Amino acid sequence: MNDADVSKQIHQMVAFIRQEAEEKANEISVSAEEEFNIEKLQLVEAEKKKIRQEYERKEKQVEIRKKIEYSMQLNASRIKVLQAQDDLVNSMREAAGKELLHVSGHHLSYKNLLKELIVQSLLRLKEPSVLLRCRKDDGPLVESVLESAKNEYAEKANVYPPDISVDDVYLPPAPRHYDAHELFCSGGVVLASKDGKIVFENTLDARLDVVFRKKLPEIRRRLFGQVSA
Template identity: 35%
Template sequence: MSRIHALSDDQVGQELQKMTAFIKQEANEKAHEIQIKADEEFAIEKSKLVRQETDAIDSTYAKKFKQATMSQQIARSTVSNKTRLRVLGARQELLDDIFENAQQRLSEAAKDENKYEVTLQGLILEGFYALNEPELQVRARKADYELVDKAIEAAAKEYKDKVGKEISATIDEENPVSEGSAGGVVIVGTGGKIDIDNTFEARLGLLRQSALPAMREALFGKNPNRKFFD
């Protein structure tokens, strides 16, 4: 039968020291593990926060950059449109000046009676061809009646020579062309229902419409945006 020997006080103290050291070591290891895990979680959270802040900064910068780019584009477009309108305005002003100058010089065409009579003959003959009626009326300035009579006679003769038909025209003294006109005539047919306005002002207006594209090209060059041509 074996005997159980009681531990001495020294032995008990040694055993307690061993147990205390073991427990302390276990606690230190556990604390170290907890510290490592806490450091890892902190690093992860820190990286996450840094990434979130970086993304927020990038997003804010991208938004501001986009806004700045749009503002620049709007400003550039506004300046471009204003410049284009100024250029178009200046070009139109130049064209208006050209035709206004031509308008002022129209009256000079009637000062030389011989040349003016030839001009009247051509304008009347053009009306004869256009209306092609045996009896017509011609409206003119009162000051031009004498020259218009001669021009009608000459135009009627040329019309007969070219067309082979008689034609007669009289001056419509009840409806004269305004004395403010630079000259020319209005040829009236079909009982006053149809007329050919061959006054100088009307002819200049037709010239303006037909010659304007060519004048723009001659003065300012070809329009790169123009797709259709007459």
Template identity: 35%
Template sequence: MSQIHAMSDDQVATELRKMTAFIRQEALEKAREIHLKADEEFSIEKSKLVRSETQRIDTEYEKKFTQAGMSQQITKSTLANKQRLRVLSARQELLDGLFEDTNKKLADTAGKDKGKYEEVLKNLILEGLYALNEKKVSVRCRKKDDEAVKKARDTAKEEYKKNMKGKEVEIVVDEKERLPEGSSGGVYILNGTGKIDINNTFEERLKLLETDALPYVRTTLFGENENRKFKD
């Protein structure tokens, strides 16, 4: 028969201390494990937040940088257009002034050199005769040009007959309807019915010259490269 020995109080206390120490150690290990896990999760979340915020900042910076670049381009383009318009406006003023001065000089020439003016009138009338190719035409002019136009008419009539192999043409100087006295000169030629007309006044010829010769005038004044630079 085995003998059961009862544990003494000291032995019980010792066992309790062991059990308490074990439980405490387990608790410490568990607490340390939880702490490490919490630190790891905190680091992961912190990294995520840092990356997310960094990406947000980068995106915002890129957006603002792009907006700033576009704003700069718009400003440069606006300034360039304003400068271009100022240059074009100044050039147009110069060209307008040039043709205005030319118109005044045409009027002066018509009044100063009668022989040269009559030659010009003859050629203007001849041009109308060839274009209309009719038996009768009328010519309008300034009242003060009556004498010069009649002389030019007679010369033009003979030259026309000669060049057209004897074809006659009647040229009537219209004394009822006149060109304005403020006109620079020239003539207005109409066919027999008055339905077809040729405007050979100096003002009209200058307008044609302004249209046809403008590219050459611009090149002469401003240069080919500048014209290409500011071409519309």
């Protein structure tokens, strides 16, 4: 084989190797492109999933915040309604308290009321000897009805008339105007056993408190209707 044949054969081998290398390179390139596209798609889908999950998480947070804000606003509204109801009830209590200040101004009716309060107190205490306390201004009226009150009690309880001592320590006077922050007494009496162990407060203010507490559910029902539990 001469040199020309050898050279030709070498060229053919180089061309074959080159073609095979190019085909292999092209095959690798196509395969790499496919893998790249698959991985890119997977990454894109993964990112989309993360974005959807983040969006859903934030959407849930927004819904939770909305529910919390609604609940807070609803509770605040309820508190305002309850406060307004309490204010109205308290204003009624204050109005009733103001009316008590006029009771002692009606001399004859107040005198009879004092006697009834004393009799009622004696019936509650059922003591043979008691101490009576009243307002200083009511002293003369109390003294004027004391005897008839003792006799009426004795007749109702079927006992001897009790010994009643009028205390020289007086209940607070009536205020010139209604003020819940100062000590005052709208009228009535306080009776106690001689040893001071049993005390029955039968002032107009105490009776108003008792009646108001007792009637409070009915007052609320009449003002605001039936409230479901």
